[in-house]
Amino acid sequence: KNKMMFKSTSRLASALPAAQRSFSTLVFAEHFEGAFNHSSFGSCLTAANQMNDPSVDVFVHGNEESVKSQVAEINKYPGINKIHVAQHANLHNPYTKALAFISSELIKKEGFSNVIAPATGFGKDLAPRIGGLLDLQAITDVVEIKEDGEKFVRPIYAGNALCTVSTIDKIKVLTVRATNFDKVLPSDNDHGYSTEAAADVDKYAESTKGKWLENIVEKSEMAELTTAKYVVSGGRALKSGENFSMLHDIAETLGTHQCAIGASRAAVDAGMVPNELQIGQTGKIVAPDIYFAVGISGAIQHVSGIKDSKVIVAINKDEDAPIFKIANYGLVGDLFTVLPELNDKLKAATA
Ligand SMILES: Cc1cc2nc3c(=O)[nH]c(=O)nc-3n(C[C@H](O)[C@H](O)[C@H](O)COP(=O)(O)OP(=O)(O)OC[C@H]3O[C@@H](n4cnc5c(N)ncnc54)[C@H](O)[C@@H]3O)c2cc1C
Known part of the structure; x- marks a missing residue:
């Protein structure tokens, strides 16, 4: 220090x-x-x-x-x-x-x-x-x-x-x-x-030197990202905004009132999701009970926004991905097959 x-x-x-x-x-x-x-x-x-x-x-x-x-x-x-x-x-x-x-x-x-x-x-x-x-x-x-x-x-x-x-x-x-x-x-x-x-x-x-013009806010039924109990985040590997629906399915299972969707900067920069979902050094800082990093490599700029999470679960097809160094639970596999399976298991567990 x-x-x-x-x-x-x-x-x-x-x-x-x-x-x-x-x-x-x-x-x-x-x-x-x-x-x-x-x-x-x-x-x-x-x-x-x-x-x-x-x-x-x-x-x-x-x-x-x-x-x-x-x-x-x-x-x-x-x-x-x-x-x-x-x-x-x-x-x-x-x-x-x-x-x-x-x-x-x-x-x-x-x-x-x-x-x-x-x-x-x-x-x-x-x-x-x-x-x-x-x-x-x-x-x-x-x-x-x-x-x-x-x-x-x-x-x-x-x-x-x-x-x-x-x-x-x-x-x-x-x-x-x-x-x-x-x-x-x-x-x-x-x-x-x-x-x-x-x-x-x-x-x-009443000073005329400045004026608040408007709030532009994305309306969402989901929990607020920085206070959500669970955060399910997607990275570049999701490939498209449509594929984020797989993360939404997990959020539905966990309860949207307590679960939020996040993203890496690569996913935001690629236009898959709006930038208020970005987590990390230049995004939001989160500390949920469980953070799911899906197809996220674990760059230091991303990790700086998630490291106070109580439990980190990483899903990545590369067993050497840096995210596994900080994850409490790691699943090596293709997210496109792992996520539907995970959702089925979560549904069964929460039923
Ligand atoms: C000044 C600065 C500030 C930054 N701020 C931020 C920030 O706030 N937040 C942030 O996130 N980044 C930030 N970055 C960018 C950061 O360095 C990384 O580039 C970014 O986090 C990478 O995003 P990613 O993990 O989604 O993509 P990648 O690094 O490309 O990782 C994709 C991962 O997905 C895995 N994968 C691929 N296909 C599959 C599949 N089918 N199934 C499972 N896994 C798969 C790959 O193995 C890889 O590990 C910043 C960079 C700089 C320089």
Whole structure:
């Protein structure tokens, strides 16, 4: 493991409030079109509880309706001090340019010492902007927190090495990988936390310098790839998009509500499936209970997206394929004969 110290030149002194509040953490809640992301939030709360002081405030954004429903969801979680709200019709989508300004003002005003966002598209877009505005080095993709938040473990070289880093910044800005932190779970209790409107929301949300245009989302009945219990992935060997129907058959058998379809970059680049199915270094990171790699060679860029899966099952006709080095179960054979057989056996086992 490498050790590395991030340095930042400090315009920071001017960014800190006169009386820096000691050791408190601001956690960013995330939603998509109003649907609260419990998975990323529960993991961020766990990460926050591992920091030097578990005093946790939460930041939510959205329009009136979505803020209301998100606050109701957050009230089900234990151990929160206060909820800071950025409410505006223009913030229904995660327009991070405005959110970075609003939250940076809040961080300065309240004197938070730790800021935690999920390592999702939202958090990855937001945290570096906050870092830029406050002259801090965001520490991204944290997979482990050590020494009460003094040291952080994060992957480097496409996940082939882990690096332990610390920072001399007074405010620690992190993105954390949800799959590496057990989630704090919501309960049926309503904690009724106090809420407070963040300052200057209208000013930044109404700025004409940028605008969220639209969400383009592939609608699917299947489980969401990054949170699915099972993932069945296909590689170049599938040869065509039509042949992915064999993976869909397996997903049907396992239950589409808990199973998602993934793909290697080679399959995506060949146009077999849309690119939101891509798993790996430049795709999504998954950590299901069982990952099926079908006709995937096991290139490091793919493996970096699947290595936290609990069980990896590989089907490949080449017994020397690198995927077998990390697979818990390997089946050497032609996928076009193996998959239908596997599906029949799974059907029999789940009947
Ligand atoms: C900067 C960078 C980023 C990248 N990011 C990613 C990423 O995010 N995700 C990703 O996946 N890749 C990524 N790649 C690409 C990666 O290096 C590999 O090229 C890619 O993962 C290979 O995909 P594949 O395993 O489907 O294809 P191949 O490597 O061609 O493997 C196909 C496999 O199928 C097997 N096979 C063939 N026919 C059959 C059959 N009938 N039955 C069973 N098995 C069969 C073969 O033995 C082989 O092992 C990236 C590369 C770079 C340089």
